[in-house]
Amino acid sequence: xxxxxxxxxxxxxxxxxxxxxxxxxxxxxxxxxxxxxxxxxxxxxxxxxxxxxxxxxxxxxxxxxxxxxxxxxxxxxxxxxxxxxxxxxxxxxxxxxxxxxxxxxxxxxxxxxxxxxxxxxxxxxxxxxxxxxxxxxxxxxxxxxxxxxxxxxxxxxxxxxxxxxxxxxxxxxxxxxxxxxxxxxxxxxxxxxxxxxxxxxxxxxxxxxxxxxxxxxxxxxxxxxxxxxxxxxxxxxxxxxxxxxxxxxxxxxxxxxxxxxxxxxxxxxxxxxxxxxxxxxxxxxxxxxxxxxxxxxxxxxxxxxxxxxxxxxxxxxxxxxxxxxxxxxxxxxxxxxxxxxxxxxxxx
Numbered sequence: 001x002x003x004x005x006x007x008x009x010x011x012x013x014x015x016x017x018x019x020x021x022x023x024x025x026x027x028x029x030x031x032x033x034x035x036x037x038x039x040x041x042x043x044x045x046x047x048x049x050x051x052x053x054x055x056x057x058x059x060x061x062x063x064x065x066x067x068x069x070x071x072x073x074x075x076x077x078x079x080x081x082x083x084x085x086x087x088x089x090x091x092x093x094x095x096x097x098x099x100x101x102x103x104x105x106x107x108x109x110x111x112x113x114x115x116x117x118x119x120x121x122x123x124x125x126x127x128x129x130x131x132x133x134x135x136x137x138x139x140x141x142x143x144x145x146x147x148x149x150x151x152x153x154x155x156x157x158x159x160x161x162x163x164x165x166x167x168x169x170x171x172x173x174x175x176x177x178x179x180x181x182x183x184x185x186x187x188x189x190x191x192x193x194x195x196x197x198x199x200x201x202x203x204x205x206x207x208x209x210x211x212x213x214x215x216x217x218x219x220x221x222x223x224x225x226x227x228x229x230x231x232x233x234x235x236x237x238x239x240x241x242x243x244x245x246x247x248x249x250x251x252x253x254x255x256x257x258x259x260x261x262x263x264x265x266x267x268x269x270x271x272x273x274x275x276x277x278x279x280x281x282x283x284x285x286x287x288x289x290x291x292x293x294x295x296x297x298x299x300x301x302x303x304x305x306x307x308x309x310x311x312x313x314x315x316x317x318x319x320x321x322x323x324x325x326x327x328x329x330x331x332x333x334x335x336x337x338x339x340x341x342x343x344x345x346x347x348x
Contacts, residue, residue: 026187026242029100030093031067034060034080036107041065042082045107051076051095052247054303072245073097073137073219078105086110090118096135097221097242132225134158138218138244148257148287150212150220150241151198157222159237170197173237174224180236185212186243191233198239213312215255215291218244246306250296261286261317289314 030049034042041064048057052074060066077091085107095101108116134157146152151169154160163171163178170178179196182189192201200208221240223231231238264285295308 026073026097026240027070028073028095028097029067029069030071030076030078030095030103031065031100032078032103032105034064034066034082034105034107036085037109042085042107045080045082048079048081049076050079052245052249053306054248067100071095072247073242074247078103080105080107081112082107083112084109085112086114086116087112088116088118092119094137094139096137097219097240099133099135099221132159133221133223136220136222141214141217146214148214148289150214150217152214153217153220154222154239157224159224160222166197169199170201173222173239176236178236180234182231182234182236182238183241184238185241212241212243213310213314215293215312216243216310218242244293244295244308244310246295246297246308248297248302248306250294252292252294254292256290257314258288259286260288285316287314287316 034045034047036042041060043060043062043064045060045064045066046057047060047066048055049068051071053072056068058066058068073095076093076095077089078093079087079089081087086109088105088107090103090105093101093103136153136156140156141153144156146156149169151171154171154173157173159174161172162168166172166178170181172178173181179201181191181196181198183191183198190199191197192199195201195203202208219242221242223238223240225237227234227238289312291310291312293308293310296306297303298305298307
């Protein structure tokens with residue numbers, strides 16, 4: 001019985017360490033230094049962080065520094081308080097995946113009841129990082145004209161180009177071929193084990209599917225150089241995809257999209273012979289969808305268990321002129337549902 005207990009304990013410990021390692025790859029950090037008006041550091045200042053998954057309070061060290069680790073990507077606010085100084089509140093600090101946002105907090109002399117507010121403070125360079133990466137979050141793609149799929153975001157990053165015969169979903173990153181990248185979604189490697197493409201790759205038809213729609217995505221992080229030691233089996237770049245999550249406040253949205261074939265001009269096809277495109281030459285593509293999403297916390301488990309769900313029924317069609325044929329064929333596809341739950345330890 002004792003041996004069984006030891007084996008079970010060892011298994012649970014190993015499983016917990018794996019979960020912790022996976023969780024840390026889809027989190028970010030927020031830190032900084034507190035100064036007084038003369039530029040001297042302020043030790044033992046009270047720092048309160050408020051974000052999507054709760055509130056946490058710490059104090060600065062002897063060098064005036066503070067750090068919050070393992071934060072869900074999103075927008076946070078920081079409040080700094082110290083005896084003899086006005087309280088300073090910094091709002092809308094963006095935390096990105098696998099990166100530490102660094103801010104400088106300067107306290108002004110005055111009473112603690114007075115508050116200095118700073119909106120949209122700029123985060124400094126992550127001095128502890130050596131990698132070359134581009135982080136693209138939902139704020140970016142909601143304001144920019146990008147394709148309605150997660151792979152369309154890759155091309156907004158530096159060092160990313162068309163992969164040629166590997167298809168649009170598998171770009172060349174840092175000069176490597178499109179099948180030398182590594183793709184990770186919420187800490188899970190989703191790279192095709194046989195060919196190296198994202199999701200499922202076919203020898204005849206190229207990339208088939210990832211199962212991740214754009215409305216499910218919180219952030220895409222494209223690493224093109226200086227990769228950390230935990231990323232192996234990749235001669236190209238590493239793409240991390242983080243899906244949306246719930247929080248301590250209920251949130252949701254409803255939206256619709258339509259782009260009929262009549263709204264676009266005829267596609268230009270550099271490979272009109274079909275040598276690299278065995279599905280034929282594409283001329284027109286149309287797409288329609290309607291989306292609803294809801295996130296928040298499970299009643300009675302605030303600060304501990306969150307949920308997020310998105311329903312995105314959609315239909316698309318593409319008109320092709322198959323090789324050795326003169327009439328158009330139209331192919332249709334559909335897509336659907338995404339659910340996610342996250343359990344976490346309370347912040348304070």
